[in-house]
Amino acid sequence: MNTPLKLSLFGLGLAAVFAASYGAGYLAGPSPATAPAGHQSTSHATHDTAGPQNSTAEVPGGLQVAQDGYRLQPLSTQLSTAQPQPLRFRILGPDGAPVTAYTPTHDKDLHLIVVRRDLAGFQHVHPTLGAGGVWEIPLHAGAGPGQYRLFADFQPTARSQGLTLGVDLPAPGAYQPAPLPAAARTATIDGYTVTLDGDLVPGTSSKLTLTVTKDGKPVTDLQPYLAAYGHLVALRDGDLAYLHVHPDGEPGDGRTTAGPQIVFHAEVPSAGAYRLFLDFQHNGVVRTAAFTAAAGTAAPAAPAPPSPTPAPSPTHGHGGH
Ligand SMILES: [Cu+2]
Structure with a gap:
């Protein structure tokens, strides 16, 4: 399976949705922010596109909790940092009912990726599908307290392409964020x-x-x-x-x-x-x-460390003091 192709196809479908959303907002008023209520979940992405001409812009996976009518619905409210606890969630389909029929991708009906938002504590696991479309797996917030991102990577039988939805869940406690490790080979x-x-x-x-x-x-x-x-x-x-x-x-x-x-x-x-x-x-x-x-050539691998306030520069300052 050619993943870039898969991503591109996925992107085309999304682009069509965004183009429709943008077009509706554009017609409804002068501001692109006035998207109709039904399209609010995509309005942030709409802001990032260059406009109606940029209809081929791709939005990466995993950034949305709902897309193309599908929704990732957590049934657990938090993760445990002590013992593994059952994590439960459902995928709701366009009709609002839990999805129970999936097309396996790489031997599994659903791949679940869990990572703390600072990119620590990565896990790639495979929950079990139970009655009522409820997915379940014992899970432990391995990196300690903090906000975690969950990605459900799956393909409903009713779709010809896969989908990755994302949602945040907290692991309560004192969060000690880890800096992103430096780029390394x-x-x-x-x-x-x-x-x-x-x-x-x-x-x-x-x-x-x-x-x-x-x-x-x-x-x-x-x-x-x-x-x-x-x-x-x-x-x-x-x-x-x-x-x-x-x-x-x-x-x-x-x-x-x-x-x-x-x-x-x-x-x-x-x-x-x-x-x-x-x-x-x-x-x-x-x-x-x-x-x-x-x-990219100019991209630093890590955020710049805190630095002293630079001296006012006549070139870069805005003269606001
Ligand atoms: Cu997997």
Whole structure:
């Protein structure tokens, strides 16, 4: 499955929705902010588009709790930082009823990504679908207290494309935000070293090669995990826009090796910093290697540190003092 293509198709559908929304608002009054009530959930995105001419603008996944008639409805109000507690939610369809029929993508009807809003504590898990369209999984807020983002990545049978909806849930307690780790080409996890080659170029399918080694030796017996040798989730620093990228080639296709390299083609929507999470399986254990990567030439990987107030500049000042 070609994920950039999937994203593009997804974007086209969205663009049509936004174009319709914008057009309605445009006709209703001089301000694009006066979108009709039925389109309020998309009005923020509408503001970010350049106008009626920019009808092909794509909105990344995961930024909305409702889209194309579907809604992610949490049935839990918070996450636990102590013992895992059942997390429950539903996907409501355009008719308002819970969705119970899904088309599996990569072996699962629904992929749930959980991460604290500072991009710490990433989890990629697979809840169980129960009666009444209720999804459930025991979950623990692994990074400690704070606000968490949940992404449900799924495809209802009634749709020809997947959808990623997002919602926030708090893990109560004293939040100690972690700074975004600096951009790096290597990540280590449980004795494995994963090296990232390639650069993210905004708006273009960018080839990323991830190489897995253990104790200095290439790992050549990666195990298929959810029908692939690796799964890559990219989250944009700042708003947690979501991309789920699958590798080039599949286990058993006669050309894809079981490591040490896993090749992805990722298309990020803008310059900026992204946190990349690679799930891979070896010796029966799924592990996640995380990287910070900067997309675009001028994008810093981390926010600028606090600096003293600059001296008033005749060039940049607005003369307001
Ligand atoms: Cu998954």
